Amino acid sequence: MSWILKLQERMWGIAPWDAAKISDEWFRAHFEYAADVVHHWMEGALDLKTARLLNFGCGDGITDLSLVLRHGATSIHGIDIRQEYAKLPRIAKEQLGMARIPSALTFETIQPGSALAGKRPQFDGIMSWSTFEHVQRDQLLPILKDLHACLRPGGVFFLQIEPLFYSPFGSHLRRYDDVPWHHLLADEDALWDIIQKHEGPIDAAEVDFGFADFGVDGYKKFVFKEYLALNRLTADELVEITAQAGFHVVRQERRHVDMPIPSELQGRYPDELLLNNEIFLLLGK
Ligand SMILES: C[S@@+](CC[C@H](N)C(=O)[O-])C[C@H]1O[C@@H](n2cnc3c(N)ncnc32)[C@H](O)[C@@H]1O
Known part of the structure; x- marks a missing residue:
């Protein structure tokens, strides 16, 4: 399939697209916000136009599509244990009027925790958005070690988690239950x-x-x-496990909510844990 896309692209270029057609808010949040954040964090460390990128837990691939269309990425391999990315051609047609998705995008389904290293040349960059809180706890270290082996020396890994488990909506259930914590x-x-x-x-x-x-x-x-x-990972635990896997922190940002902690929770958990809802990590090898 991908060689057909490559051939079509060589003949006609990347299919035209129009962001004015976007009507879905999930699509918009990934196509605009998530992709812009990934780009912002990675651009100083990598040239997206030449880098080979891996997206661990790519979901439907909307962020990857945007990195290609809006930020000039030319090679992104998305992997996931589900196959939501199979919907991307239809979604791109509906939301952007695109006839075919760019050949820069490839996708793969894996079994949870199955090793990726050694199967292809090392990547220049890895990204992961809202995924590591879903990885089974006993698979965290093996997976991070495997991703470390997938990255070339000098490459970077951008990892984001939001919401962190102990934050007000860390259950990921807010769409049904708006009561904080x-x-x-x-x-x-x-x-x-x-x-x-x-x-x-x-x-x-x-x-x-x-x-x-x-x-x-x-x-x-x-x-x-x-x-x-959910694995209930905290920001400190995440940083610690990435270090055990061999990464070093290039840059990190932890975001906090400004909300009163209910009296029942005060003293039960550290305030820092309850208020820290997001972590951005740029890791190096
Ligand atoms: C909340 S979704 C985020 C998807 C995508 N990054 C996004 O922003 O829309 C979490 C994703 O992680 C994937 N995932 C969970 N455990 C995984 C694992 N062990 N290996 C690869 N992907 C995993 C899920 O299938 C899901 O697509």
């Missing part, structure tokens, strides 16, 4: 009850393209299962 205050049955009883629309920026596959009730089950599987 509810997952640290209520038990699982109470949370599931709230989700089950939820009616009406959910924030469009939080509805991914998988929603249509699941339907309203199926999506509730999926989102709750994802919540139960």
Whole structure:
């Protein structure tokens, strides 16, 4: 398939696209915000126009598409344990009017934790957006060691997590439950009850393209299962594990919410843990 895309691109160039057609808020959040942040963090360390990039946990690939179209990336290999990226040609047609996705993008489905190193030349850069909080805890170190082996010496790895588990909406359930820190205050049955009883629309920026596959009730089950599987990683733990895997921190930023901590949680967890909702890490090898 990719050689056909390459040939078409050689003949006609990258298919025309028009950002004015964007109507989906999830698409917009990834095509604009996420891609701009990735670009901002990586551009000083890499030339995106020549770099070979790996996106670990690429999801539907919208961010990768934007990095190519808006930031000049020429090679991004997206990997994921699901196949949401298979929807990208349809999504790009709907949201941008693109007839075909750029040949700079390739995708691969893997089994959770399966090794990637040694299968292809080392990458110049790796990125991962809102993925590492979903990786099974016992697979974190092996996966990070494998990604370290996938990166060329001098390459960089940009990693973002939001929301971190102990922050107000760290459950990833906000689309159904707007009570801050509810997952640290209520038990699982109470949370599931709230989700089950939820009616009406959910924030469009939080509805991914998988929603249509699941339907309203199926999506509730999926989102709750994802919540139960979160690894509860803290920013400090993440930095520590990346160091164990051989990376060094080039730059990091931790963002915090400005919200009053409920009295029931005060003293139960450090304030820093409860207020830190996002981490951006630029790691070097
Ligand atoms: C919240 S989604 C984020 C997807 C994408 N980065 C985005 O911003 O839309 C988390 C992604 O991580 C993937 N994922 C979870 N565990 C993984 C693993 N062990 N290896 C690769 N991908 C994984 C999931 O399938 C999912 O696509």
